[in-house]
Each structure stands twice: as structure tokens, then as C-alpha cells.
Amino acid sequence: MRFFKDFINIFYPNLCVNCQKHLYQSEKVLCSNCVNEVPITDLKDIENNFITNIFYGKSTIEKGFCFLFYQKNNITQKLIHNLKYKNREDIGVFLANWMWFYLKKHQNFSGFDLVIPVPLHKSKFKLRGYNQLTSFGETLSKKLNVAFLKNSLVRVSKSETQTFKSRFDRFHNSDTKFKVKDVSALEGKHVLLIDDVVTTGATLQVCCNELQKVKNIKISILTMAYTKKT
Numbered sequence: 522m523r524f525f526k527d528f529i530n531i532f533y534p535n536l537c538v539n540c541q542k543h544l545y546q547s548e549k550v551l552c553s554n555c556v557n558e559v560p561i562t563d564l565k566d567i568e569n570n571f572i573t574n575i576f577y578g579k580s581t582i583e584k585g586f587c588f589l590f591y592q593k594n595n596i597t598q599k600l601i602h603n604l605k606y607k608n609r610e611d612i613g614v615f616l617a618n619w620m621w622f623y624l625k626k627h628q629n630f631s632g633f634d635l636v637i638p639v640p641l642h643k644s645k646f647k648l649r650g651y652n653q654l655t656s657f658g659e660t661l662s663k664k665l666n667v668a669f670l671k672n673s674l675v676r677v678s679k680s681e682t683q684t685f686k687s688r689f690d691r692f693h694n695s696d697t698k699f700k701v702k703d704v705s706a707l708e709g710k711h712v713l714l715i716d717d718v719v720t721t722g723a724t725l726q727v728c729c730n731e732l733q734k735v736k737n738i739k740i741s742i743l744t745m746a747y748t749k750k751t
């Protein structure tokens with residue numbers, strides 16, 4: 522048992538991701554002091570807010586939700602950095618469970634048939650061995666009692682030519698293309714598309730454009746965080 526616990530600690534050390542303090546057994550990822558410092562959006566309106574506004578006039582989005590505010594060097598940035606680059610997939614589970622506490626208050630945050638993640642570049646997947654949205658998406662879809670389809674939307678090109686593109690092209694993500702792999706599985710469905718941090722919303726926009734080619738599809742968006750302008 523001792524060996525098992527030590528073994529686990531190698532992967533998930535019991536230190537607060539933000540202040541590095543040792544965690545009590547009841548604490549996960551963050552110590553209780555740092556939990557209180559996390560900038561939670563606590564969105565009241567899920568049909569008309571800063572997330573849905575990003576897509577206004579571009580895509581028809583049913584509902585939008587975002588859990589945290591993201592800024593350089595804030596706690597959110599540390600959480601997402603550890604989730605993405607430090608093999609801390611447990612942070613995805615932690616964020617989904619915590620977010621659910623706020624989300625379940627919204628009675629109209631329902632009606633979804635599927636949860637779909639924004640797909641990762643194949644090269645990034647190879648490098649990291651995981652998509653940072655998987656543990657988050659799986660936990661969330663269990664709470665919503667719907668399926669998590671991690672491969673129904675795929676990337677079809679790599680941005681290796683990015684350095685040769687103009688700034689304008691890069692902003693518009695013109696080299697990033699997505700493709701719906703299993704169209705029939707999405708027809709007539711209300712899809713909840715998830716991502717980690719939304720800034721300009723360009724990537725999500727490209728995903729939405731592709732998804733909207735599917736017959737009678739409805740799209741809602743949920744992100745872990747939103748980049749707050751300073």
C-alpha cells in the first residue's frame with residue numbers, strides 16, 4: 522500500500538499547483554487558500570454572455586459557458602499549464618468536477634446529446650501522449666450523462682507552413698482545417714464543443730463552421746477558461 526501511494530505520488534505529487542504547499546488528504550490539486558483565489562466567472566446567463574458574443578454574427582451558438590478567467594501568471598494559467606504540459610490529467614477531472622458545482626445551478630444548461638473536444642494536432646498528441654481535454658471531457662460527459670466522442674472531429678492539416686504565412690492568415694487560422702469523421706453520428710444532435718482557453722475564438726470558430734455542415738446540428742460551447750483582457 523505504502524509503495525502504491527509513493528508510486529502515485531511520483532505522478533501526482535501532493536503539492537499545491539499554485540503555491541507548492543503540501544496538500545492535506547482532503548485537498549486536491551490546490552490548497553484551500555489557493556482555491557479561494559481562483560478567478561471563477563460564475564456566469565449567470567448561459568445564452569448571452571462573453572462566450573456566446575464571440576460567435577455573434579458568425580455561428581449560431583445555442584449556449585456558452587466558461588468556468589475561469591485566464592491571465593498571464595494567474596492560478597488558471599498554472600492549472601492549465603500543468604494539465605497541458607506536465608502530465609497532470611487529474612487537473613482536468615478536478616476542473617470538471619468543480620465546474621459542475623456551478624453548472625448544475627443552470628437548469629437550462631441541458632439538452633446536449635454529445636460532448637466533443639477540439640482536436641489536438643497529431644504532432645502535439647504524439648509529443649504529449651494525451652489530449653488535455655480528454656479527462657475534462659470524460660468527467661463532464663459523465664455528469665451530463667451523455668457520450669464523449671473524442672474522434673468525431675479531426676484535424677486534417679498541420680500548421681508546418683505557419684512561419685511562411687502572413688500575420689493576417691495566422692490570425693484567421695487559415696491553415697487549420699477540421700473534418701467531421703462520422704457525420705451520421707452527429708446529425709440532428711446538440712453538440713457541446715469543449716476547449717481549454719478561448720482568446721480570439723478563431724479555432725473554435727473553424728470547428729463550428731465545419732460542424733455546421735452536418736444536417737440539423739446544434740452547437741453549444743464550453744471552455745475551461747477565457748483570456749481576460751487587461
Ligand SMILES: [Zn+2]
Pocket residue numbers: 537538539540541542551552553554555556
Ligand atoms: Zn496553494
